[in-house]
Amino acid sequence: MDNVQIEPVKRQRRGLPQELNILLVLVAVALVFEILGWIFQGQSFLMNTRRLTIMILQVSVVGIIAIGVTQVIITGGIDLSSGSVVAMTAMITMSVAQSGDYARAMYPALTDLPVVVPLAVGLGLGLIAGMINGALIALTGIPPFIATLGMMVTARGIAKWYTKGQPISFPTDSFAVIGSGAWPVFIFLAVALIFHIALRYTRYGKFTYAIGANPQAARVSGINVQRHLIKVYAIAGLLAGLAGIVTAARAETAQAGMGMMYELDAIAAAVIGGTSLSGGRGRIFGTVIGTLILGLMMSGFTFLRVDAFYQEIVKGVIIVAAVVADTFRQNARSKKA
Amino acid sequence: MVSKTTLEAIERYKEKSLPYILEIEGIRKEFPGVVALDDVQFRLRPGSVHALMGENGAGKSTLMKIIAGIYTPDRGTIRLRGEEVVLASPLDALEQGIAMIHQELALMDWMTVAENIWIRREPKNALGLIDHRKMTEMTRELFAQLRLKIDPTAQISTLTVAQRQMVEIAKAVSHRSQVLIMDEPTSAITETEVDHLFEIIRDLKARGVAIVYITHKMNELFEIADEFSVFRDGKYVGTHASIDVTRDDIIRMMVGREITDMFPKEEAAIGEVILSVENLSLPGTFHGITFDLRRGEILGLAGLVGSGRSNVAEALFGVTPATEGKIRIAGRDVPIASPADAMREGMALLTEDRKATGCFLPLTILENMQIAALHEGHVKLGCVDERGMTNLCLGMKDKLRIKTPNLDERIENLSGGNQQKVLIARWLLTKPQILILDEPTRGIDVGAKAEIHRLISGLAQQGVAVIMISSELPEVLGMSDRIMVMHEGHMTGILDRAEATQVKIMELAAR
Structure with a gap:
């Protein structure tokens, strides 16, 4: 745009309008279900704390993943492996979190492992999976889509191979606590806060946006792009590992089929929340709202007794609509510029 | 059509x-x-x-x-x-x-010249499929009219910028x-x-x-x-x-x-040698580059486009490191393998292509300006010192007279000259000892140009050593203490300010 006759513009809070839009969508979705609730079910949708609690609990795991995936998308990449990493970490973590109550009948000396062991194993596994993703992308230059697709298949395979398809159950009480009550929600919100700060106020965040906006310029500006990408994917893996721990602890069991399609829900949450698939743009706050919108829809459809098939169809449409909206916004901007 | x-x-x-x-x-x-x-x-x-x-x-x-x-x-x-x-x-x-030849040429790289020219208007054969032979023939006729010597079946990606431009012009002519x-x-x-x-x-x-x-x-x-x-x-x-x-x-x-003086070069005290380059080579690109650069000196780097000027700059800054030769800074041999290495040694590089390797277009002016300086400090308790950084950047905005209502504006909304100033500010914030500028005033209007020249002169006076690449001879002649000329990857001479003329430079550059 030609820059002439600039009228002094009031200093505006950065990025707020866009986030307000997302918030409005959240409110609108809630209101639609409220109205439909009174029409078809004769009761309020929102005035039911139990329903809302369950809804937030349900999306917390996807939310944790989505925070990692948001960062990956901001760098201009994608992570398809997170759902499978959830399953893999859930299985392996559960195997070291099992309580020995039954085995002790045979081996009285057997003690349970302290809860830090499954925690460390789960987080470590996720971290390693993420680092492999990052290293493949940064060092070999293969597209993130392919690298993480490979990890998606491999991690799911490991989850199945680990017990030859058998579920693992009976964790120690101290492990089960992680998934009990409102803990998953607290973990989700804590992670969101940490990475909100990390992305907006630290060097890590500034470099992440810079790489997504223009990797060549980032390199010339002295950023070690390869190392930073490995970091970002490793963090995404770490959060998928955390999600795996929470999932297993909440269900008090682990199965190889856990976390199926979570990667797509996480990407959807990020995109609905305004993260641009072309990189360089996105906020954790938006992703949190995006996660809540997804949760609200799932809960709302269930409340209205809509079939699960329809839910998926609608979800697909909404994801595409979010990307279309983002593309329109960008086109409008480049036309103006 | x-x-x-x-x-x-x-x-x-x-x-x-x-x-x-x-x-x-x-x-x-x-x-x-x-x-x-x-x-x-x-x-x-x-x-x-x-x-x-x-x-x-x-x-x-x-x-x-x-x-x-x-x-x-x-x-x-x-x-x-x-x-x-x-x-x-x-x-x-x-x-x-009405046809437009864009500055950023709008051709499809992986298609042939003929396909690009006749797109949407391809001649069809009896089956309704594209008749490539006829298309090539039509292109030949068109090129003959314009006396262009370009192979109609060549892929656009194999052509030079000038040839692509000719193709665009031919396309416009073909539309009558x-x-x-x-x-x-x-x-x-x-x-x-x-x-x-x-x-x-x-x-x-x-x-x-x-x-x-x-x-x-x-x-x-x-x-x-x-x-x-x-x-x-x-x-x-x-x-x-x-x-x-x-x-x-x-x-x-x-x-x-x-504008009384377009190139306000002011005399700067020239100090000791800070950068010494010996036999720097990157086979196939440039060979045997040897020169010294002193504090307060502006070394012009002239030569035709493609002579290896920018490649030398990129090698010095570690973007594409040289494979042979030595770079010595303040008397020490320094291995420079990446831009981060070069920045640690007090170097800065303003790249030639603002869009491709300079601007972060979706980000704000502030984010664009601060990115390089973040490597050194400006961090408190793990977080970037936003207030301090904003103040530094506001200072730069005033000093370089960047025309914008505020720093939260996206850089893509600025004009080319103002974008360039933001990028210069980005490097000045790192307080460089050696500043390499690749075409610092390309595509910039006269007023902003003179301001940038004044700024470069001022930096030299403060003891910064400057290497300035430019295709505009008056700029090189006006600004430089010495001028190094390159031709096809080789240094063909270094001229002193006193002896340098446009003719002498062109003789060395064109051979």
């Missing part, structure tokens, strides 16, 4: 014998917060070259985009061939006989366009290629094509343009025949004030 209604309009136009093919009156175009054009007029004669002049942000690219159908004006009339028209889209403009818009066509091509381009332009003129020509190079204006219009701050200043005026007249019209 121009449409049928356009062909009829052309016939009517021929009968009328009007003095102007395109008349624009009272155009206004507003963008949010900015009036880009205000009551602007423009008249274009057939068979002439009409240059648009003005500083960046004067409104000439907006006007050009209106003529090309990219923008629709808020107010005003456009009369083409004496009839009022609406240019709804670039395609619409093309069908009405009557108005051709050229946006800084010489900014990325060599002298000989410029001569060839001018030959083609004269040829087009002789066929009655009217050309709107945008340039920042004053000598081109005198060489190729018949008349020119000047714009300032979105307003029309005037139109003159280029034989009637001098260079100073034009500059005065553009900036509305006298």
